[in-house]
Amino acid sequence: xxxxxxxxxxxxxxxxxxxxxxxxxxxxxxxxxxxxxxxxxxxxxxxxxxxxxxxxxxxxxxxxxxxxxxxxxxxxxxxxxxxxxxxxxxxxxxxxxxxxxxxxxxxxxxxxxxxxxxxxxxxxxxxxxxxxxxxxxxxxxxxxxxxxxxxxxxxxxxxxxxxxxxxxxxxxxxxxxxxxxxxxxxxxxxxxxxxxxxxxxxxxxxxxxxxxxxxxxxxxxxxxxxxxxxxxxxxxxxxxxxxxxxxxxxxxxxxxxxxxxxxxxxxxxxxxxxxxxxxxxxxxxxxxxxxxxxxxxxxxxxxxxxxxxxxxxxxxxxxxxxxxxxxxxxxxxxxxxxxxxxxxxxxxxxxxxxxxxxxxxxxxxxxxxxxxxxxxxxx
Amino acid sequence: xxxxxxxxxxxxxxxxxxxxxxxxxxxxxxxxxxxxxxxxxxxxxxxxxxxxxxxxxxxxxxxxxxxxxxxxxxxxxxxxxxxxxxxxxxxxxxxxxxxxxxxxxxxxxxxxxxxxxxxxxxxxxxxxxxxxxxxxxxxxxxxxxxxxxxxxxxxxxxxxxxxxxxxxxxxxxxxxxxxxxxxxxxxxxxxxxxxxxxxxxxxxxxxxxxxxxxxxxxxxxxxxxxxxxxxxxxxxxxxxxxxxxxxxxxxxxxxxxxxxxxxxxxxxxxxxxxxxxxxxxxxxxxxxxxxxx
Amino acid sequence: xxxxxxxxxxxxxxxxxxxxxxxxxxxxxxxxxxxxxxxxxxxxxxxxxxxxxxxxxxxxxxxxxxxxxxxxxxxxxxxxxxxxxxxxxxxxxxxxxxxxxxxxxxxxxxxxxxxxxxxxxxxxxxxxxxxxxxxxxxxxxxxxxxxxxxxxxxxxxxxxxxxxxxxxxxxxxxxxxxxxxxxxxxxxxxxxxxxxxxxxxxxxxxxxxxxxxxxxxxxxxxxxxxxxxxxxxxxxxxxxxxxxxxxxxxxxxxxxxxxxxxxxxxxxxxxxxxxxxxxxxxxxxxxxxxxxxxxxxxxxxxxxxxxxxxxxxxxxxxx
Numbered sequence: 003x004x005x006x007x008x009x010x011x012x013x014x015x016x017x018x019x020x021x022x023x024x025x026x027x028x029x030x031x032x033x034x035x036x037x038x039x040x041x042x043x044x045x046x047x048x049x050x051x052x053x054x055x056x057x058x059x060x061x062x063x064x065x066x067x068x069x070x071x072x073x074x075x076x077x078x079x080x081x082x083x084x085x086x087x088x089x090x091x092x093x094x095x096x097x098x099x100x101x102x103x104x105x106x107x108x109x110x111x112x113x114x115x116x117x118x119x120x121x122x123x124x125x126x127x128x129x130x131x132x133x134x135x136x137x138x139x140x141x142x143x144x145x146x147x148x149x150x151x152x153x154x155x156x157x158x159x160x161x162x163x164x165x166x167x168x169x170x171x172x173x174x175x176x177x178x179x180x181x182x183x184x185x186x187x188x189x190x191x192x193x194x195x196x197x198x199x200x201x202x203x204x205x206x207x208x209x210x211x212x213x214x215x216x217x218x219x220x221x222x223x224x225x226x227x228x229x230x231x232x233x234x235x236x237x238x239x240x241x242x243x244x245x246x247x248x249x250x251x252x253x254x255x256x257x258x259x260x261x262x263x264x265x266x267x268x269x270x271x272x273x274x275x276x277x278x279x280x281x282x283x284x285x286x287x288x289x290x291x292x293x294x295x296x297x298x299x300x301x302x303x304x305x306x307x308x309x310x311x312x313x314x315x316x317x318x319x320x321x322x323x324x325x326x327x328x329x330x331x332x333x334x335x336x337x338x339x340x341x342x343x344x345x346x347x348x349x350x351x352x353x354x355x356x357x358x359x360x361x362x363x364x365x366x367x368x369x370x371x372x373x374x375x376x377x378x379x380x381x
Numbered sequence: 382x383x384x385x386x387x388x389x390x391x392x393x394x395x396x397x398x399x400x401x402x403x404x405x406x407x408x409x410x411x412x413x414x415x416x417x418x419x420x421x422x423x424x425x426x427x428x429x430x431x432x433x434x435x436x437x438x439x440x441x442x443x444x445x446x447x448x449x450x451x452x453x454x455x456x457x458x459x460x461x462x463x464x465x466x467x468x469x470x471x472x473x474x475x476x477x478x479x480x481x482x483x484x485x486x487x488x489x490x491x492x493x494x495x496x497x498x499x500x501x502x503x504x505x506x507x508x509x510x511x512x513x514x515x516x517x518x519x520x521x522x523x524x525x526x527x528x529x530x531x532x533x534x535x536x537x538x539x540x541x542x543x544x545x546x547x548x549x550x551x552x553x554x555x556x557x558x559x560x561x562x563x564x565x566x567x568x569x570x571x572x573x574x575x576x577x578x579x580x581x582x583x584x585x586x587x588x589x590x591x592x593x594x595x596x597x598x599x600x601x602x603x604x605x606x607x608x609x610x611x612x613x614x615x616x617x618x619x620x621x622x623x624x625x626x627x628x629x630x631x632x633x634x635x636x637x638x639x640x641x642x643x644x645x646x647x648x649x650x651x652x653x654x655x656x657x658x659x660x661x662x663x664x665x666x667x668x669x670x671x672x673x674x
Numbered sequence: 675x676x677x678x679x680x681x682x683x684x685x686x687x688x689x690x691x692x693x694x695x696x697x698x699x700x701x702x703x704x705x706x707x708x709x710x711x712x713x714x715x716x717x718x719x720x721x722x723x724x725x726x727x728x729x730x731x732x733x734x735x736x737x738x739x740x741x742x743x744x745x746x747x748x749x750x751x752x753x754x755x756x757x758x759x760x761x762x763x764x765x766x767x768x769x770x771x772x773x774x775x776x777x778x779x780x781x782x783x784x785x786x787x788x789x790x791x792x793x794x795x796x797x798x799x800x801x802x803x804x805x806x807x808x809x810x811x812x813x814x815x816x817x818x819x820x821x822x823x824x825x826x827x828x829x830x831x832x833x834x835x836x837x838x839x840x841x842x843x844x845x846x847x848x849x850x851x852x853x854x855x856x857x858x859x860x861x862x863x864x865x866x867x868x869x870x871x872x873x874x875x876x877x878x879x880x881x882x883x884x885x886x887x888x889x890x891x892x893x894x895x896x897x898x899x900x901x902x903x904x905x906x907x908x909x910x911x912x913x914x915x916x917x918x919x920x921x922x923x924x925x926x927x928x929x930x931x932x933x934x935x936x937x938x939x940x941x942x943x944x945x946x947x948x949x950x951x952x953x954x955x956x957x958x959x960x961x962x963x964x965x966x967x968x969x970x971x972x973x974x975x976x977x978x979x980x981x982x983x984x985x986x987x988x989x990x991x992x993x
Contacts, residue, residue, distance in 0.1 A: 038954065040599070042499040075947065081811065081905045083943075086707070089828070090700035110813045111903040118826070129810060172644055172800050174905075177808040198643040199801075203603035205400075205594035208393040209638035209646075212386050229501040229595040236593070240512045240521050241389070261503045261595055264510070418782060420915075466962055472969030476728075480922045483915060484961030491954035606789075606911065613786040648797040651790035658787050659775040 028064075028071040029330055031056070031321060032091035034102035034112070035126070035314075039079035040173070040202060043227060043257075044104040047311035048126055049074055051295075052101060054302050055318040065325045070318075077103055081111035088112045092119045098332045101317040102126050104310075107174040113140055122336040124320060126313035128251075129178045133359040141339055141359045143316040145274065145349050145366045150251045151182040153272035153367045155190035157380070158221055163246070167196035167219035169210055169234065171226035176202075179225030179250055195219050200230060208237045215243050227252035232261035239265040246270065251367065255308040259375050270380060272367040274309035274349055277377045287346040291315075295348050312348030319347055385517020390639040391632060392515065396524040398631020399531040402624040403586035404608025406538065407579035409619040412612070413555035414575035417478045421462065421486035423605020425580040428455045428489070429587030430596030431497050434504055444507065452584045458489075459580025463573050486601070493598040506592040527589050534582065535624055542619065551575060614654060614665050622666040630654075678847055685843070685930070689836050693829055701944075702828040706900060708940045709835035710893050713842050715920040715932035717889035720846060722918070723927035724855065725882045726862035727777060728785050730914050731792025735887040737799060737909025738765045739894025741806055744815045744904050749805075754818045758895040762888045769887030773880035792914050799906035811905030818899045831900045838896060842889055846929045858882060859927075923964050925971025934972040 033052050036045035056072040059065060073095045077084040084103045091097045092115070099122045103109050106129030113132070116123040116139050125132050125142040128150075132142050158166065168183050170176035176199065187194055196217040198210040211234070214222060222245050224234050231253045238247055247269050249258075254273035259266045275282060279292035295315050299307030323345060324338035342361070345352040350366030369380040404426055411419045432454050436447035466485050470477065507526050512519040541548040553561040554571045562568045586604075587596065594600070611630050615623030630650055637649035657665055696702050718732050742761035746752040752760075776787050799806050806812055817826045818834060825834045849855050860868035861875045869875050898904050916939060924935020942960070946953035968975025 038494070038499070038951070046499060076950075080907060081903060082707070082901065082908050085901060085903070086700075086703050089703045093703075094700040107809065107811045107905045107907065110811055111901065111905065113813070114902050131810075172809060174809045174811075177803065177810050181803075198638075200638075200643060201603075201647065203600070205590065205604075206393055206397045206635075209390050209635040210643045212389040212393075213639050213643075216383065216386055229597070232501075232503070233594060236510075239510075241519055242512060257500065261501060263503065412782075418785070466966075469966055470969070471966070474969070476722075476922055476926065477965050477969055480919055481962050481965045483919060484958050484965065486958070487961065488955055488958030491952075491958055494954065495951060602912075610786060610790075613782055617782065644801040645797060648794045648801075651794050655776075655787055655790050655794075658779055658783055662779050662783060 026068045028069040029325060030071045030073060030095060030097040031318075032088075032095060032097035032100040033072055033074040033314075034077050034084055034087055034091070034100060034104075034108070035074065036079035036104040036108065037076040039077075041079040041105050044126070044310045045076070045079070047299075047308055048102065048104055048314040049076075050303055051299065051307065051311035052314040052318055054298060055315055058298070059318075059322060065322055068325070068330070070322075070325075073097060077108055079105060079108065081108050084108035085111050085115055088115045088123075092116075092121050097121070098330065099124065099321055099335050101314060101321070105174050106132065106178055109142075113137060116140060121332045122339060124317040124339075126310075126317060129174070130182065130360075131178075136357065136359055139336060141320075141354065141361070143313045143320065143347070143349055143352070143361075145251070145362050146360055147178050147182045147250075148186065149362065149364055149367050150272040151179065151186050152364065153369050154223060154248050154270075155186055155192055157270070157369055158192060159190045163220040164191055165193050165195045165218050166221045166223055167198070167214040167217055167245075168194055169198050169200065169207070169214065169222060169224045171202050171230050172199045173202045175227055175250075175252055176225050179252075183223060183225070200226070200234075202226075202230065204230065205233065206237065207234050208241060211237050211241055211243060214245075215241060219245055221246050221248060223248045223250075225250045225252070228255075228257055229261055232258055232266075235262040235265040235269060251309070254370065254377075255310075256306055257308075259372055266372045266375070268372065270369060270371045273370045273377070274312060274366065275368055276307065276309045276312050276348055278368060278370055278379050281377075281379055287344075287351055288348070291319075291346050291348060309348060316347035316349050316352065320345065320352065383517070386639065388516050389518035390635045392518050392520055392524070394632030394635030395628055396520065396527050396631070397635065398611075398628035399527050399624075400586050400590045400604065400627070401607045401611040401630050402627025403531055403534065403582055404604055405611030405615060405623040405627050406534070406619055407582040407586075408609055408612035409615070409617045409623050410551075410579045410582070411575050412617050413619055414551055415467075415478075415554075415572050416475060417467070417482065418475075418609070419576075419579070420479060420482040420605065420609075421489060422579065422583055422608060423601030423603075424486045424489040424493070425455050425459060425583030425601070426587035426590075426604050426608075427493060427596065427598060427601035428458060428580075429584030430504065430591035430600065431493060431502070431587075431598070432584070433588050433591065434497070434502050434596065437504070444505065448588055451588060452581050455584035456577050456581045459576045459583075460573065462489075462580070463576035467572070467576070468569065486605075490598055490601065497598055499598065501595045501597040503595045504588075504591040507589075510592075521593070523589070523592050527593075530585065530589050531624070534585065535621065538619060547571075547574065610651075610654065614657070616666045618666065626665065678851065681930075682844055682847060685933075686840050689840060690833075693832055702832055704940060704944055706828060706831050706835050708937050709832070709839045710897050710900075711917075711920060711936035711940050712933045713839050713893040713896075714890055714917055715924060715936040716842055716846050716929055717886045717893070718917050719921045719924075719927065719929070719932045720849070720882055720889075721886040722921055723925075723931075724850060724858040724862060725879055727879060727883065728918075729788040729883075729886075730785050730911070730918065731788035731790070731795070732886070732890055732917050733909045733911070733913035734792040734795035735765055735769065735890035736894040736897070736913070737795060737904075737906070738768070739891030740898040740904045740909070741799060741812070741894075742891070743895035744812045744898045745805060747816050747899075748812060748814055754816060754895070754899050755820075758892065758899075761895050762891045765891035766884050766888040769884045770880060773883040774876075777876070777879045777883060789911065789914070792911060796906055796910050799909065806906070809906055811903055813903045815898050815902045815904065817902065818896075825900070835896055835900065838892065842892075843929055843933070850927075850929065854878070919961065923961070923968075923971060925973030925975075928971065928973040931971050931973030934976075938972065 035049040056070045060069045075087040106127040109125040109127045128144040130146045170180040249271040327338045329335040329338040343353045350362040352361040354361040370377045432451035436442045436450045506523045508522045550566045551571045611627035614626030633650040638646035743757045746757035857873045865875050920935035925931025
């Protein structure tokens with residue numbers, strides 16, 4: 003009796019295993035996101051979105067019958083860990099492509115690994131230097147900082163506000179923004195009259211702002227991610243500074259408006275289109291993707307999807323597009339990614355080429371303003 | 382250099398410094414009663430802010446009720462910390478105690494991350510946020526709250542430590558635990574008290590600062606570090622010296638950011654602190670005491 | 675001393691044969707970092723465990739070594755073999771200079787001063803953007819090459835790093851058993867008493883502080899050349915605290931304890947990864963439990979545990 007049960011179980015197990023063998027093996031995709039640590043505001047929506055999209059693709063039967071398998075690790079925003087985990091993804095998990103990491107610092111650290119092991123990497127961070135100069139195996143979905151800076155400067159130039167004060171956070175995001183703000187100022191005829199920084203965990207920036215108040219600035223540009231910019235917006239209000247305040251795309255989510263409250267009113271910033279998706283004209287090619295992403299994210303996680311999650315959405319969808327064109331190895335994936343043209347995603351419309359692995363144009367950003375606790379598009 | 386700018390730097394520095402001072406006093410109270418540098422002190426600051434948020438949002442309490450509620454829960458957390466982590470220690474060498482409080486702070490931060498998530502949260506100010514002009518400078522009503530509450534707490538501290546039996550007993554423990562035990566003071570209870578008082582103090586600091594700076598599961602690290610510095614400048618006293626230490630640190634940072642370089646402001650503050658220590662190795666206010674051999 | 679050498683030989687054989695078990699998998703990469711962290715933990719242990727002087731700023735020396743090596747090779751085109759000793763020398767000079775005033779301080783003042791030093795160094799990494807690349811880091815640091823071999827894979831790096839680590843282990847064991855080691859322990863127990871019997875405590879403390887900084891700097895250079903990328907975030911206050919934890923969890927005053935502590939704290943996150951968001955809680959909890967139940971550190975706790983397990987009634991009672 004007992005014997006029969008065991009042999010039955012064996013038979014059942016064998017059947018299950020063979021069934022598995024008949025279906026094509028899933029395509030393994032690695033993901034490195036800073037789900038904890040100081041960059042968790044990037045990593046968490048990115049991981050959530052990547053999981054959500056991969057699940058959805060699999061539920062719909064996979065891509066040409068092949069399912070995707072996402073192996074996701076948390077880097078905690080630490081470059082050392084990111085490198086270790088990239089090695090793990092490639093050597094132990096044998097993934098064909100990697101999505102992430104979330105921050106520019108981590109991405110720069112991981113690039114040598116991906117290049118050496120010849121695995122395509124689609125970074126979700128914004129630093130321009132990730133794909134400039136071009137690296138064979140490295141792509142990115144996050145819009146370049148330079149585009150965001152360009153949007154602000156264009157607006158300032160149009161309004162003849164040429165003296166600006168910049169206040170940037172002293173981490174990778176702020177440093178990259180500061181570099182771009184300085185590099186592009188001459189091109190737009192803009193003069194930086196005051197250049198200050200603040201620490202990511204600082205709780206009061208009135209000292210820097212008092213100094214700025216004493217300068218000839220016609221606009222203040224602050225480059226940082228929550229909560230710093232919200233503190234700055236409040237400090238600006240406290241000091242009674244009337245100079246227009248600009249922020250970066252790092253705070254283009256409802257969270258900033260919630261944190262800064264009244265002080266957020268009138269703040270302008272360049273943003274991915276996701277925060278103003280419903281205000282876009284129907285002719286906008288991204289509108290369909292944007293609305294789908296927002297609805298899905300709301301259903302899954304009960305909060306608003308932001309453009310950080312969008313970077314992961316774009317990355318998974320770009321991989322999907324590459325697989326649809328018949329890629330199941332790392333090198334074919336890379337070649338197919340390079341052939342993608344006019345893919346309307348969350349961050350913008352992607353057109354990769356052998357010369358451009360960032361793939362986005364100036365239209366990826368719109369300038370938005372906070373009015374009545376919501377975003378409006380600045381024309 | 383205009384006078385109103387200088388005034389603004391000083392006022393901003395004082396209000397930030399008052400928070401450092403409150404946290405620093407928490408460090409000192411525990412250090413004096415037990416010889417422990419409690420690296421988990423910053424986490425109680427975080428707990429204060431986040432618990433207030435929960436009382437407001439989940440329990441729908443009004444602000445005046447939410448604050449004592451949050452302080453009470455933090456105090457219980459401090460009590461549990463002492464009972465579960467500090468007291469059972471078999472070899473309470475100073476360095477083991479440091480590691481255990483580091484472990485505790487990681488644990489508390491991790492729990493807070495699970496409970497409240499990784500987002501930053503804001504708390505409404507106690508009484509509006511219309512700026513108040515003082516000379517050419519402006520401050521917010523919340524800044525006045527911070528300064529006032531700090532003053533009240535220092536006064537209560539003074540009364541407690543110098544005019545109540547339990548406070549005097551705690552001071553006796555600070556001087557000599559063995560002798561205190563011999564004259565009938567329950568040293569273990571005093572240690573427990575010290576943890577409760579400083580977790581309550583930390584929570585208060587976290588609550589009064591949250592409307593200005595927002596709060597999140599990881600705010601305790603930086604604030605704890607600054608509070609620790611304030612306590613050391615003050616020579617680990619639980620009184621006015623630590624307050625001066627905190628205010629000094631706050632003002633140095635603010636002046637450094639405004640007058641010299643915002644990027645190096647923390648470095649400037651620390652360089653000055655190092656110089657002070659090099660010239661006066663026994664602390665800013667300490668008397669050079671003879672070492673027991 | 676002969677017993678010590680046998681112990682070391684056994685340890686060295688263990689270390690050299692370990693890669694055969696893993697055949698170049700991901701764990702090799704983690705073991706490279708165990709090597710680097712072992713060096714750092716030993717460096718701090720010399721200061722804390724032997725001389726009884728605390729430092730909350732050792733990540734700063736580690737970072738200085740890494741950045742000096744990185745900058746000299748990337749911006750000035752030096753060979754790593756030139757950059758490493760120059761970096762170590764520079765860090766040694768700095769530590770020697772700053773050691774005199776800093777080590778005059780005691781107890782928590784020393785803790786605070788070293789903490790401040792670490793933070794100042796960290797801020798300098800962040801702010802001198804032209805030199806260090808600022809918060810975004812410095813990339814493109816070359817691998818170390820020896821003869822015709824470039825150390826660019828995990829297995830090669832493993833032997834490179836552990837070669838250095840074993841040398842540091844051997845050196846530290848010798849130091850601990852030398853006249854200097856005995857003098858250090860005397861300073862640890864009572865500085866005044868040590869001075870009375872003719873130990874120049876002040877110079878000795880500065881010397882050991884400098885030595886500790888030099889070893890940390892060396893570890894930093896090796897880190898930079900294996901990672902080929904450095905950024906300030908790796909050298910902050912948190913890492914100083916992590917080093918301190920390694921030393922204490924491993925066992926104060928024990929070289930092998932430092933190895934155990936470094937190995938445990940480097941490998942632990944790998945095993946906890948399965949616990950996802952709960953890993954930080956388990957990590958914190960484990961630290962606390964370790965101190966509670968193995969207050970003398972792993973190096974004393976593990977043998978005690980074995981005694982307890984295999985000789986019921988034998989080792990129990992004393993802990």
